[in-house]
Amino acid sequence: MSTAFDKLPIIDLAPLQDPQVSENSLQELAATIRHTFETVGFAYLINHGVNVNHTELFNTAKEFFSLPQEQKNRLAKKTFVASNSNTYRGYFPVQKNDTSYKEGFEVGPSALSETFFQKPGKFDLQEANVWPENQDNFKKKTEAYYDGCTKLGNQLMSLVAISFELQDDYFDSLFNPTLSTLRYLHYPARTVKAEESASNDDDDALLSCSKHTDSGIVTLLCQDQVGGLEVQNSLGQWIPAPYVPESFVVNLGDLMHRWTNGKFVATMHRVRATNRDRLSIPFFFEPKLDCLIEPLQPCLESGVSQFDAVRYGEHVLGKMATWVEYQDDREAETDHTQLSAYSVAA
Numbered sequence: 537m538s539t540a541f542d543k544l545p546i547i548d549l550a551p552l553q554d555p556q557v558s559e560n561s562l563q564e565l566a567a568t569i570r571h572t573f574e575t576v577g578f579a580y581l582i583n584h585g586v587n588v589n590h591t592e593l594f595n596t597a598k599e600f601f602s603l604p605q606e607q608k609n610r611l612a613k614k615t616f617v618a619s620n621s622n623t624y625r626g627y628f629p630v631q632k633n634d635t636s637y638k639e640g641f642e643v644g645p646s647a648l649s650e651t652f653f654q655k656p657g658k659f660d661l662q663e664a665n666v667w668p669e670n671q672d673n674f675k676k677k678t679e680a681y682y683d684g685c686t687k688l689g690n691q692l693m694s695l696v697a698i699s700f701e702l703q704d705d706y707f708d709s710l711f712n713p714t715l716s717t718l719r720y721l722h723y724p725a726r727t728v729k730a731e732e733s734a735s736n737d738d739d740d741a742l743l744s745c746s747k748h749t750d751s752g753i754v755t756l757l758c759q760d761q762v763g764g765l766e767v768q769n770s771l772g773q774w775i776p777a778p779y780v781p782e783s784f785v786v787n788l789g790d791l792m793h794r795w796t797n798g799k800f801v802a803t804m805h806r807v808r809a810t811n812r813d814r815l816s817i818p819f820f821f822e823p824k825l826d827c828l829i830e831p832l833q834p835c836l837e838s839g840v841s842q843f844d845a846v847r848y849g850e851h852v853l854g855k856m857a858t859w860v861e862y863q864d865d866r867e868a869e870t871d872h873t874q875l876s877a878y879s880v881a882a
């Protein structure tokens with residue numbers, strides 16, 4: 537159940553990096569993770585073991601976003617550029633007429649060891665990645681980071697398993713091959729009036745990413761120092777989640793809420809608009825396409841399941857209908873790709 541938290545807890549994952557770690561320390565860490573996931577649903581992870589330098593990672597993101605628009609458009613999903621063939625992976629431009637104001641580039645696994653039947657439709661969840669031409673370094677760094685996040689995702693799921701007294705490898709085969717998504721995000725600067733950035737509990741703030749819960753399992757977010765991410769507590773207040781050096785922000789998605797029979801919370805969050813460009817890089821740790829998500833046995837109080845079983849792929853396809861990254865509103869009258877369209881001068 538969500539609580540009236542006033543800041544995000546910090547979870548130290550150092551025990552995971554210790555090859556001599558005792559059973560007891562792992563149990564303790566697992567209990568901390570479970571408690572946090574049951575109450576706040578958000579935390580900072582430190583000593584996470586992912587070999588990443590934030591400055592380098594954000595430089596990699598900047599390399600991509602500073603490519604000429606024409607080159608980015610060649611990587612755009614079919615929704616945005618009809619002559620392109622990629623439907624699920626790739627670039628999405630800044631949206632028009634939306635409270636989300638961001639462009640992004642999404643990458644999935646580099647190779648799938650196994651594929652599953654997916655009913656033909658608008659989106660192919662198992663399609664190959666697209667990459668900018670002549671940017672081998674960008675591809676190499678992105679793939680290495682994707683692998684690092686996948687490893688951490690698996691470790692977190694192992695702690696979740698331990699916390700429910702399941703085998704520590706309970707989730708392993710369900711996340712292999714993973715359909716995780718790494719998303720580079722760029723929120724262009726906007727002109728924000730003083731009153732729009734004044735208080736932390738209003739619902740009328742100018743946003744660059746509208747309030748939402750993530751749809752999947754676990755999100756690992758790397759954000760730059762600009763700030764703007766806010767997390768809603770049980771009182772409805774928006775609690776800022778500023779940058780903590782070399783940490784990840786971790787949070788849970790709707791499917792994890794479902795998988796734990798409502799025990800883990802998928803917490804609402806949003807990004808407030810700022811007058812500086814902002815970069816963030818969420819990694820959505822996801823299972824294999826046909827993974828059956830049904831409430832875990834240890835989460836069934838008196839054997840009662842609150843949710844029907846659902847396959848991961850079906851769930852995502854259902855959710856996508858509501859995601860701005862998959863809506864094309866090019867027909868809108870205002871050209872919102874121009875920053876001036878959003879300026880609200882003080």
Ligand SMILES: O=C(O)CCC(=O)C(=O)O
Pocket residue numbers: 721745750757759765805807816817818
């Ligand atoms: O940019 C951020 O800090 C959050 C992004 C986010 O919540 C998302 O992409 O789901």
Ligand SMILES: [Fe+2]
Pocket residue numbers: 748749750805
């Ligand atoms: Fe999110």
